[in-house]
Amino acid sequence: MFRFGILSTARIGEQHVLPAISRASNCVVSAIASRDLKRAQKFADRFGVPLAFGSYEQMLASDEIDGVYIPLPTSQHVEWAVKAAKAGKHVLVEKPLALKARDIARVVAARDGSGVVVSEAFMVAYHPQWLKVRELLAKGAIGSLRMVDASFTYYNVNPDNMRNRPELGGGVIPDIGVYPTVATRLATGQEPTRVQAHIDWDPDFGTDCFASVRADFVDFELSFYLSTQLANRQSIVFHGDKGFIELTAPFNSNLYEGDELRIHDRGHAKTQVLRYSGVDQYQLQVEAFARVASGGRGELFSLEESVLNQRVIDAIYKAGKSGRWAAVQ
Numbered sequence: 001m002f003r004f005g006i007l008s009t010a011r012i013g014e015q016h017v018l019p020a021i022s023r024a025s026n027c028v029v030s031a032i033a034s035r036d037l038k039r040a041q042k043f044a045d046r047f048g049v050p051l052a053f054g055s056y057e058q059m060l061a062s063d064e065i066d067g068v069y070i071p072l073p074t075s076q077h078v079e080w081a082v083k084a085a086k087a088g089k090h091v092l093v094e095k096p097l098a099l100k101a102r103d104i105a106r107v108v109a110a111r112d113g114s115g116v117v118v119s120e121a122f123m124v125a126y127h128p129q130w131l132k133v134r135e136l137l138a139k140g141a142i143g144s145l146r147m148v149d150a151s152f153t154y155y156n157v158n159p160d161n162m163r164n165r166p167e168l169g170g171g172v173i174p175d176i177g178v179y180p181t182v183a184t185r186l187a188t189g190q191e192p193t194r195v196q197a198h199i200d201w202d203p204d205f206g207t208d209c210f211a212s213v214r215a216d217f218v219d220f221e222l223s224f225y226l227s228t229q230l231a232n233r234q235s236i237v238f239h240g241d242k243g244f245i246e247l248t249a250p251f252n253s254n255l256y257e258g259d260e261l262r263i264h265d266r267g268h269a270k271t272q273v274l275r276y277s278g279v280d281q282y283q284l285q286v287e288a289f290a291r292v293a294s295g296g297r298g299e300l301f302s303l304e305e306s307v308l309n310q311r312v313i314d315a316i317y318k319a320g321k322s323g324r325w326a327a328v329q
Helices: 011-023 037-047 056-060 074-086 101-114 128-138 172-188 281-293 303-322
Strands: 002-007 027-033 051-053 067-070 090-094 118-121 145-155 194-201 208-216 221-227 229-240 243-247 260-265 271-275
Touching (some): 002 011, 002 056, 002 281, 011 027, 011 067, 011 281, 027 037, 027 281, 037 051, 051 056, 056 074, 067 281, 074 090, 074 101, 090 281, 101 118, 101 303, 128 172, 128 243, 128 260, 145 172, 172 221, 172 229, 172 303, 194 303, 208 229, 208 303
Parallel strands (some): 002 027, 027 051, 067 090, 090 118, 145 221
Antiparallel strands (some): 194 208, 208 221, 229 243, 243 260
């Protein structure tokens, strides 16, 4: 069994990743670390985790873990991914890994220097519905893809929440703009060449709270909008000349209608519905990570993919600030 240490008691770890590890077939949570030992111990006791550490450094020095999951605020991801890799621990780090593509070079160097596995935690990359979308597009199920249209919004105006704190890497684009971007790239195997964006900034928080983005790919266009201050919504449609594909829960699995993939023909005379009931994409992610980190076979979201995705995010900010098209470098 691969032994995970959880670096902090962040909410995403508590609600999604730690329960997913507990259900996984090949890994366990062996330790919790916090800057407050009492908090770490309380968290460990609640979930039946054997070890609690009062500092991140202590956990990284422990021989009782094989790797770490890092759900810290975005601004701290690179720092602790590098420290964990240099300590010889495999690293699964929450998205976004970095706030600039160039910062990922430090993580790549630490990975290569230590020989460990490091992966950004894009759980959607492990959901079978996205593997199916990729398969359908590759075989021309909807003809020539011309348009991808997506949305991802939620409502959060809590000033203490990290998503509304710029010093912690908050903002709608790094938090959820990565999802339509990565999903489209993974499903099509193509990279955007340029982007255009309109961005609204919250005057009190100083974070981007709304973005409308257009990205040009070689063969098609991606258009999506994001917000931290709109009613909850997630959608994505892949539109071709012979039909279209839509996903009811594209990013947060089983959140609203359940996970359905619908393939419509051109005239709406036929619709094929594929259901993925009970899929836990977080469990699939940690199992895949543990398998590869333990020397087994499998595909993980690589740091090279992280660089490509972050370059798109960098270009979105550049386009939003300049009001002009920005090339994806």
